[in-house]
Amino acid sequence: MTQVLELPSQLTRGVDHLAFVTDNMPMTMDFYTQVLQMRLVHVRRVPFERDRGQPPYDNLRHYFFDMGNDSLLAFFEYPKGLDRQNRDLPGGMQHLAFNVLPEKFDDAVQHVRASGVEVIGPMSLGGRFWSAYFYDPNGIRLELTTNRATEPSTVVQSVxxxxxxxxxxxxxxxxxxxxxxxxxxxxxxxxxxxxxx
Incomplete structure (x- = not known):
């Protein structure tokens, strides 16, 4: 007899948006629309509001890209000359992995390379993971990943x-x-x- 594991109701249904920081919005727009082929879908300015945990600058550009599967990637444009974040310290974001369909993975990696971006991999990381790594012009470490397992599964089930x-x-x-x-x-x-x- 198969045991049924009861899980609590899910509070979330995935990523709505991830928000990163750039100090060069045109460069960021070019990279994400050309190299990763995301559409720019929303542009705005954000006023500063005290005590909300938002960026400490007034009237910042806050632009959104469609990263697929009904989720957004956003960037705030901070002033030039600020210190860079260290992704390898607690509180930093180590990398962002984009899921790519297995049949489109090799073409996606080739497109990034053809755009003049240095790519590490692709390589097998064990299990279902097959990944390639590169950096955006802001120094954000990015990953293209796919499921090359023989059993079909969702992203969550695959882990x-x-x-x-x-x-x-x-x-x-x-x-x-x-x-x-x-x-x-x-x-x-x-x-x-x-x-x-």
């Missing part, structure tokens, strides 16, 4: 693990086996039937 795989990794984080059991109980496990109430 499910067996209980043994998950338990092995969680044992490196927690010394208390009850904590490992707690997290395993909340994870979808490869081979288990999952239902959302």
């Amino acid at each position: 499910y693990q067996t209980e043994e795989e998950a338990r092995s990794e969680l044992n490196t984080l927690f010394t208390d086996s009850a904590m490992v059991d707690k997290w395993i109980a909340h994870m979808p496990i490869k081979g288990q039937q999952v239902s959302n109430p």
Whole structure:
């Protein structure tokens, strides 16, 4: 008999938009519309509002690109001359990975290269992951990734693990086996039937 794992209702349904910072909006527009073939879909200015956690500058450009699958990529244009973010420190964003259909992956990588951008890979990262890496002109590390597994699955389903795989990794984080059991109980496990109430 197959065990059915009950998961709590999902609060989110994916990425609405990611917001990054540039100090050169025309350069950023050229890169994302030409190299990654995203459409510019919204342009605006944003007034400064105190205590909202938003950028500390008034009247910033805030432009949006369609990155596919009903999600947006946005950029604020900050003044020139500011320090650069370090993606390899806590609180930084290490990289952004764009999902590409398997049948379009090789052409997408070739298009980025043909646009004069240095690409690392493509390479297998184990499991379903097959990826190529490059940088945008702002220094943001980008990834094109696809699923080359033989079993069809969604992006989320493609990263499910067996209980043994998950338990092995969680044992490196927690010394208390009850904590490992707690997290395993909340994870979808490869081979288990999952239902959302």
